[in-house]
Amino acid sequence: MNKKFSTLMACAFMASAFSLGAQTHALTAQGEIPYRTQAVLSEQFDACLTGVKAINPDYYYQLQVNANGSVVTEDQNDLVPAKVLVQVRDYATGNLTLKVMDIDKAPLTGSLWRIEVKDNGLRGKEFVFVNRETGYTINYDCADAFEPTTVSTTINVDANQTTIIKDDNNRWEWYSDDEQPDIFGPKKVYSYVHEGDKVMGLIAKTDGDVVAVKVKKSLLNDEMTNINFLTLTVRTAGAKVLTAKDINSMIDAEGSWQNRTSNNEAIFNAFGLIGTKAAITNEDLVTGAYLAQEVAAVYPAYAAWDMVQPASGKFFGYNILLNKKTTDKYLMVATDETHESIQNPSLHGGLKVIDAKLARVNEEACDALLARYIWKATYYATNDSLVLEPLNASVITTALKQAGKKWNQTKLADATADEYYNTINAGSTTGNNVDLNGEFAKKAEKIPVALTAMNATNGIDSRTVITVGQPQNAVTSGHDVKTANGIAIVAAENHANQPYCYPYANMNVKVNFNNTYLPILNRTTQATGIYYLQLSTTKTNSSLDEKRLNGSYLVADYAGHYRYDVWEAEQNFAHMPATQWVVEQLGCPEGGNRWVKITNREFASQAFMGQLYTAGKNAEGKELVYIINHNYQGLRGHNNVATPVTNNALNCADTLIFAAVENPTIGYLNIADDVLRENKYAFNLIEKDFSNQFLSANDVIENLRLSTTATNFEFFRVAAPAFGYKVGGGTIGEKYLYKVKVSDANKIDNDHVWVAYDNNHKFVIASENDINAGIDGLKWATFAFKENSENEGVDCYTLVHHELATVDHDQTAYQPVGVLSKELQTAHIKAIDLCQREYDVFDIIPDARPLYMNMRGDAVVGDKYASYINSEESCMKFTHTKTAGNLFERSLLAEGLLNYLDIETLSDAGSRKNAALYVDEVAAAVDSRMPQYMFVIRPDSAVAYTWCSQHGINSTCEHSAPYKGYVAGEFLVNLNDSIHASINKLTDASKFHSDNYTRLAFVEAIHQGDFLYVLKAPYTIASISAADPATEKMYVVPTYLAADQEGIVYDKIALDGAHNNVAFAIRYVGDTEEDGIMLESYDVAMAEADKSEAGIGSFTGAWVTLNGTGVPVLGKFHNENGNHDTDDSVGGGNSAPVKDFSQVINQAAVFAPNATEGPATDTEEVEVATIKVISGNGSVTVIGAEGKTVTISNVLGQTIANTVVTSNEATISTPAGVVFVAVEGEAAVKAIVK
Secondary structure: OOEEOOOOEOHHHOOOOOOOOOOOOOOOOOOOOOOOOOOOEOOOEOOOOOOOOEOOOOOEEEEEEOOOOOOOOOOOOOOEOOEEEEEEEOOOOOOEEEEEEEHHHOEOHHHEEEEEEEEOHHHOEEEEEEEOOOOOEOOEOHHHOEOOOOOOOOOOOOOOOOOOEOOOEOOEEOOOOOEOOOOOOOEEOEEEHHHOOEEEEEEEOOOOEEEEEEEEHHHOOOOOOOOOOOEEEEEEOOOEEEOHHHHHHHHOOOOOOOOOOOOOOOHHHHOOOOOOOOEEEOOOOOEEEEEEEEHHHHOHHHHHOHHHOOOOOOOOOOOEEEEEOOOOEEEEEEEEEEOOOOOOOOOOOOEEEEEEEOOOOOOOOOOOOHHHHOEEEEEEOOOOEEEEEEOOOOOEOHHHHHOOOOHHHOHHHHOOHHHOOOOOOOOOOOHHHHHEOHHHHOOOOOOOOEEEEOOOOOOOOOOOOEEEEOOOOOOOOOEEEEOOOOEEEEOOOOOOOOOOOOOOOOOOEEOOOOOOOOOOOEEEOOOOEEEEEEEOOOOOOOOOOOOOOOOOEEEEOOOOOEEEEOOOOOOOHHHOHHHOEEEEEOOOOOOOOOOEEEEEOOOOOEEEEEOEEEEEEOOOOOEEEEOOOOOOEOOOOOOOOOOHHHHOOOEOOOOEEEEEOOOOOOOEOOOOHHHHHOEEEEEEEOOOOOOOOEEEOOOOOEEOEEEOOOOOEEEEEEEOOEEOOOOOOOOOEEOOEEEEEEOOOOOOOOOOEEEEEOOOOEEEEEEHHHHHHOHHHOEEOEEEEEEEEEEOOEEEEEEEEEEEEEEOOOEEEEEEEEEEEEOOOOOEEEEEOOOOOOOOOEEEEEEEOOOEOOOOOEOOOEOOOHHHEOOOOEEEEEEEOOOOOEEEEEEOHHHOOOEEEEEOOHHHOOEOOOOOEEEEEOHHHOOOOOOOEEEEEEEEEEOOEEEEOOOEEOOOOOOOEEEOOEEEEEEEEEOHHHHHHOOOOOOOHHHOEEOOEEEEEEEEEEEEOOEEEEEOOOOOOHHHEEEOOOOOOEEEOHHHHOHHHEOOOEEEEEOOOOOOOOOEEEEEOOOOHHHOEEEEOOOHHHHHHOHHHHOOOOOOOEEEEEOOOOOEEEEEOEEOOEEOOOOOHHHOOOOOOOOOHHHOHHHOOOEEEEEEEOOOOOOOOOEOOOOEEEEOOOEEEEEOOOOOEEEEEEOOOOEEEEEEOOOOEEEEEOOOEEEEEEEOOOOOEEEEEO
16 A cells, blocks of 8 residues: 555654644753754665666655766676765854765765756756755855856865855756766866856865855856866765664654753744654554664673674664653564454454563573564665564464464474564574464575555455565575675665666555654845844743743843843833844845845844744744854853943743834934924923932022922033944934033023033032032033834933943943933932943923024914015014114215115114115025124115116017016125125225124125125116116116126125025024113134134124224224124133123123004104203203103113202213113113214
8 A cells, every 4th residue: 555654753743733823942951952962974875776866755865975987887796985975064063064075974865965957948947956954955145155266177266265055046957857867977077147147056064064155157167177266066865774772863753953951932842842852653653752863772791792793794783672651561562363354253463563572582792582573674765764673583383373373382482593584584484483484484694574554455344454474576595785784685686677766675664753843944135125123932931031021122222231031011112222223134135045144223133034934934924034153152141230241142942933124213312413402391300100200400509400390491402423234334323412501591602501421420509610610520411312212202311321431442432321310309310321221311402592583484483474574565674772863874876985884873762774674685694593684775676677788677579588576775794795805994994894793784786596795896786777668667677786886886695504604693682572672793813713613503703783983883802902802612612701791692782673654765864852962071961851860871780870950950970971861651772972
């Protein structure tokens, strides 16, 4: 019936009996893989039929390396010394390589190859070599192959070169066909690299290690005789008589791979297989596990028996006892128990094979009964067949059986060794064998007697049962092949029909090892991307980590140590790169289960590089992945507090699940500098037992603490180191580091109060000077805001403290040293180390604090001024908050000077000036942090128009060209450019200066697009304009604004959103409109000294102020007397004392913005109150203020006089200079006292 009977199965390798399921794990807690710990060595090629003429894809062959000649002589017992190709595994790393080894030193299963033949069309046949031991092919990543610059027949591969078996190139050119009339000879094996222009072959180093080598095919001749690629010859493996050690090793009967207790998540434990031994399994035979023993181990005298001696004993190799586990019984051929016919029980139906206690007839080295327990095991590797031959299987005649006789009552019990019924002896019925069943046992010598499946004969029921017998097809004595461990009998039947491998005798059963571990070592890979790594486990091991739970995540803590942690409900790991792992496939992109590199996304530390393996899928359909490289033991037994060197790696004992990360972020709060300057921030502690608690700063040199009163802070970025790792290499971004300042009382004063770090590891509030001086050990507190959790959908952060440290021997860089945390008893704030499991987290709450007015709308003024932009009906005016005087144009053209910006003074008290200013917006600065505006009088706006040199403005002729609209008029500018560049500044300096201060004036200009065209004398708007004949409206003639007229008709100023001398920013003094504004301009010295000083929100720019005579001028940080730094040292300054505060920001003029009706036209007088103020020599006279209080103050706001006037005309003594006179109920006016 030819039923396949699988026996001697390694329970640790039961491929067919079990499949991987939910919560099945491939490894022991120690990361052990069930490798065979002892290798069964290959046998030499014997002379009988080792040549192959046809390749059977179901057989396992050996590959002889660089054989001499083309055939093997088939003379009896002519053993041929040879070298074979072996796939070997590095048991530390799990890596597979090829090695050329002497055949008698080669591990048997590692040297066996199943050869698949693929048809490649016109190119012919391609071959795939599958190793018996590992199940993997000869398969190389073409990217790993060594590529010499030249070819020769003596290419020497460097001793350090190695090529690991990977998944990429596994089809090889070899023989032209898989069957031929003659025996296959040696042939070079090679492969075309992905059908490209390179050929890959194999070259062996002097130590036998095989390296893949690729060369351009144009360098090779047709037969590749000019390169020393290996030749391979397909061979039938020699028969192997097994020792007890061989059997136990091939099936791992002793469980030798379990050299330590498996206490966690082993697949074998899940199957209940731990501690089991090899089993012979069949429903009709026996069920159990057996351990092979040498006979001499039980009966020492057996070793000296001449019949089993290697040199002369014909029973050499019969040396195995099979002990049933945990019992004192052994497998034997029963003496009297037979498979009886149901119809005729007395008809002999074949002996049973049973378990029984050892017994013997006499005390000789061996007797007829003991021989029934003794077996010879011969492995025919090519067809993967194991033959179990008993030393004696004699059976009594049918007549004696029917007479009720037992075996031990017949002469068979006294049979001598030459009378045993076995493979070696011929079956006879003489001597003590007169009682032998002659029909059953009739045979020639060297015809196998072995385990067999009994035929279903007439009169016997149809069950197939296992018994001991001889093959039906064997009539000719087999070949006697002497091997290292015994004599193998190779059946000679069908020799002519099967010349390419051993023809096994037809025992109607194929006994073979079921010892593959492919279900355990199945390779896999992971696509390049960003993943979470989850632990899959059936147990929690508290000795390793309290967070080591099924489904927990592999993460890096704040110091970069790897550990397992759980994803808490309030966390979002997508925002935490320390929980994420960058997986990159390595090698050739056309490879299959490619190697991967796994790197932590935040710390850029490599956790693994190598091959992944799959343990199937769990109940949720997620693939279970593990590694077998014992060099990766990152999380073993150190409670996860080891240094990164020892625990920054995957753990080969763990089974993992890869889960793709959706929308990963960089995990840190990075706020642009311009946003920082527009906001202040509060820190709200997020903890259920500490509701409504904020970081609070009370006094200088006081501890930072928790309080229900929030302190607002400002952040200043001091560094932005690149960090992390992204796919393809490089960093994922920058991690902003901030120093934290207690928010200034207003937007123009600088209090220089910061968060610092003291000797007690506490965070305190201190002055900038004290921190820089290191008073009481103070250091700068420098924080990164690292996302840790969420609160009602809002990202919350830990404050990771950094300090400068030396890295790479001579470089300094900020390194994390601690995390801000609270003290429970004092509510003070301290730093704790980076290896904690829980940290305090804060909601960082911004409070919008715009530095500049956005007339379109902002958090301070709303949109109340939005309609005043580019409106001739609705204009702005700016009122000095101390004097109540409005800025206006004072024309001094008649005096040969300019139309200056001025402010209402005493002499203007009788008539208010038209202070309306048309607001023209700078498009490039719209909705920026620093919106900019130009202020215009006598504006004239024009929409897009056309012009023709022949027909004029808005002509409909075909020559007309379109031009952009514009705003023309007199624009307010500061005159520092004129001072800086004017060629006549020595003779005409008074035009631009007032008491050595830069003045501001209105000049004719045209705003078109992103440029302001400032007209040069003698050109005016009127002189370059022409009328539209239809409407008489005046338009600028476009030719005057042509590019070739620059420097002649106009100077062009770019309106790009940066500071310049024609566009002004309206800078807030405080947090409300009532606090006033300053008009921020530009000093040419900013660009020459330090461009950063022209930055947004700078303390060192230029503003409109009033000089000592009350004239609006440009207050500048830079002047002829030097550079006075008022900025923080954090911003790059040195916080040096300021010697001259006359021009710094907190001395700038403060104005109140007001809306007014337009148009902004010529200066004209308006009716005012009847009270008059007249200045004199050392006095001020006030007329019409009888009974009212009069207050006189200087430009610094200091009160000089405060009195109630008792007459209609009162004279009040006043020191010389500019004073401001305020009469009760009236606006203050400026007067100049001589």
